[in-house]
Amino acid sequence: MTTDARADAPARTAGRRPLLRLLGPAFVAAIAYVDPGNVAANLTAGAGYGYLLLWVLVVANAMAVLVQYLSAKLAVITDRTLPEVLRDRLGQKSRLAFWAQAELVAVATDLAEVIGGAVALHLLFHIPLLLGGVIVGVVSVAVLALQHRNGVRRFEAVIMGLLLVIVIGFVSGNFYSPPDAGEAVKGLVPRFAGSETVLIAASMLGATVMPHAVYLHSAMARDHHGTVAPEQRRRVLGATRIDVVAALVVAGLVNISMLLLAASALRGVPGTETLEGAHAAVATHLGTGAALFFAIGLLASGLASTSVGAYAGAVIMQGLLRIEVPLLVRRVVTLIPALVCLGIGVDPTRALVVSQVVLSFGIPFALIPLVRLTSSRELMGEHANRRATQVAATVAVVAVVVLNVALLWLTFTG
Template structure:
């Protein structure tokens, strides 16, 4: 019996030359066709997914962490942003490559690779990270509405639910219009903070020293470093980027895939460079303002526990009223654009892990409700201080959950069966594993430090302290054991993973097929290939 045909996508470029070539599984029919000619037009055809991904690096959670880093340590933690940005480019490149080469995104690979229970656990972790990412967006938007229109914080939290309508409206006009809209928001945020930077006038020598001389000194520096890493390298972005690249229709040949990887790397690096400059600007503005010799006592107190709300008043007092408004506009643009990318990531995660496709408005409402409920409770009870602390906690959750998305990505993109001849080079593999090890090491260091300090300062009796210590270290061992299992577990073997190989590679007797046949002579590999001439 013949295999069921895949969905066909007809475009203006191939309308006159009907093709029965099978598409890669689950590619949507509204793909953007990449022109064959080289030049700017080809690069512009690829431009877009990187800016959707970059929004996660300049969301309100990042601003909160950046503001506190600058206020407490001036420019001393800028090197964290530099390291995290380089790591982000490499990791996002791997996520894009996985989608480009295999035609399936990360969540789909996880469902196919892991047992049902493990896949379900990874899905739960991914959903928690998306909710944790959405909380700063809700609170940040509420703060922005308060700064611009004096709306009470808890009312602003409720109003953020209206962004669902904005997303649904944008989805009606196609992915290209959405990408353009997000890019405009990114450059709006950049323009606002570059103007702020011009007013604050930080010393360039001190900024460069903070960027290139690593240091981690002072109480709370480790916590902020973890928060910055969590805010810069986001796990849900790996799922998102591996899916967004499927919106382009590329030639399924070796050169076609190679060109796609190159152009996606260029556009991702461009978008993440803009995000890097924005984060550096936020920390530099905060560091310059809070360490100014002209600060009065009230402003110094704000700098000691700076959050998004206090930053507005601080900028108004030190730099002028319009600087406060610029900050609010940037914060509003950041919150709304982050909502869109977070919802997109949630759709792909649910579809990939559960093979379940919900209507976008249902998915958006579910995610938004899960984020609004804790944000609303904290806003009512704790006010702006409680909301600011909730943002830091959510950023730390993102950092701790990162290995559960990063490790599968590293293993999948290093698999010759999944990626064919497009597997990671030894340098890239080594670099990404070092990045993962550093993040895990920082997380464990922070956990141990925090647990020991909490036990020493607790007022519990000896038995209670011992019991809490056992629970804490047991949880840490479970965390490390889970990560170790993902690292040492062998990938599945089977012909289905050779979908990554292209027609031209198979015809030419690619080394991947030859290696597989040599290592597994008793196993048969079946390819279903349809080409047009």
């Protein structure tokens, strides 16, 4: 799949393209930051605890900017994806173990995305959840086919169009119910209020800094830019910084808007712990127009993110194991856990939140190698991370590990 994409990006021409032509990969990766798991985690946080955990989104988004830039930088300098670079540095057993945890993350990702899309179809058209999950899977295959047949740019265009729909769908709610500015400022002060808020914070972090987006971005950057000549690398890296900041500002705005909407309009409202309940509460308190925007945004989020997630899974397997699985086969296999959950009646919102906790445990496995590799002068040459970047990235990794250890302790002892 990536071979065809690379053919769409002629070698040694990226540095001479106009700036706008260099943008795009980060906006595809940003879809991972506004998937249905984000919706569930952010609504749960806002409806249950108001503005308390707003600071988690701000910190996580700042971490995401740094992480996604490092992922793209690795690809621009080495002309390889993160999984490909890791493959060359891991033994066979280590490589298989690393692939296994990365695939688990990919399955958890797909679980959230398919369930979210199925719930949206149910809210909009009263389609049964199981059938809705099948429809989401079929549509994702069609979206991925654009990348396979027409190259990476057509795929980017479709995903960016869906991102625009997501922005409108979720940001619009704040015009119906403006947040309390004073309370929002207080929410920027880091603090928790019991073990449950740590669980929710971990799910928010897992939904915001997503491991599969780290692997994917390196592939998107490589496929978009092609081989970058050494004299053009600084310009491409400059454009990459703009791309990442712009994309994640958009994603951060969407995530913060979700939490602010829940905090201002849904706090204390019965039933808002589920997506269906939140949608009903939005309809009751803000009107059918706001509820329609909410459901459309959720549907666009599910369709776009499951397509991007399937692409990421293919990048992981191909990069680490040199195995290319046919698109339809991979889509069916990764779809099964979500369809099983929908078929046996698992609470969709709870499944979404738990899936994000699983993702948060996969973050260190992506981040630690990424920081080490991009700090290597042997690999990156003059573009190796500066000391300040290395320190900031290390602090981010440590914060994730500490939060997950605290989550385990509070979960099993609280």
